[in-house]
Amino acid sequence: MKIRKINPAGQREPPAERPIKRRATKIHYGMSEIVITIVLVILALVIIIPLVVPLLFSFKTQLEFAYHPWALPKAIRWTNFIEAWKAVRIDQGLLNTLVVCFGSIICTIPPAILAGYVFARYKSRVTEILFYAILIGYFVPVQMVLVPLYRMEVSLKMNDTLYGLFLPMAAFGIPFWTLIFRSFFKSIPREMAESASIDGAGHWRTFFSIMLPLARPATVLAIIQVFMGAWNDYLLSLILLSDQNKFTMQLRVASFLNSYGTDRMPRYAAAVIISALPTLILYLIGHRWIIKGMLSGAIKE
Secondary structure (H helix, E strand, O other): OOOOOEOOOOOEOOOOOOOOOOOOOOOOOOHHHHHHHHHHHHHHHHHHHHHHHHHHHHOOOHHHHHHOOOOOOOOOOOHHHHHHHHHHOHHHHHHHHHHHHHHHHHHHHHHHHHHHHHHHHOOOHHHHHHHHHHHHHHHOOHHHHHHHHHHHHHHOOOOOOOHHHHHHHHHHHHHHHHHHHHHHHHOOOHHHHHHHHHOOOOHHHHHHHHHHHHOHHHHHHHHHHHHHHHHOOOHHHHHHOOOHHHOOHHHHHHHHHHHHHHHHHHHHHHHHHHHHHHHHHHHHHHHHHHHHHHHHHHOOO
């Protein structure tokens, strides 16, 4: 017989609660989850290996690369990076590439934002025709217009110039980003613009004070993507530039490989790491903005 204790107030204490035993839940993975995990691991290796292999080569001497190319380097040597910087003239290539990148951003983002806003907020037969006329440029491959583009730049004396490089990049990028910004502005409730007009705000003030700050995620996404696209460009630079003083990073690294082949592979690997490092850093810094821009409606229709 169990005896309950009585407290000084004359009330019986409630019986002690028994501890509840929780069973460990086992997670069962089905065949589909296993297959998806294997596919994701393979895709991750496909992305990581091209980054690791040049880093592995860049710390080796030429003899180590010749006899043991896939072995780990015996010591970490930074001399290949210094020699690659001097041989490839990375400082000049870096300056040219930055000019092209910022020129592409300035000539692509503002027109795309304004056009996307107009096509999203002011619907008429004229704006619809103009939108689809601009959208046609998105479906035109760059390779199809290289010959007429080169002839036009030669006739206008724009070849072998940096602005002659980033202006075509902007022309090819404006249709896509106009579509993106149009989709983003369409996802914003119209009541916000209507309330601003009731308060006396005009079209420009509504755009710059309300709509443009709301489009910050899409704008940052566009800036990062345009910068990375201009930095990694090789085809247009190869066709439109022939003066070595105007070569971008990608052309300088490629010309170094064409000149020496695999005889200077550690230096070439170091140059590849240097040329890829800015975009990697930019992505690591701005990957949250990229995801935020995509999830906030920047790619929704």
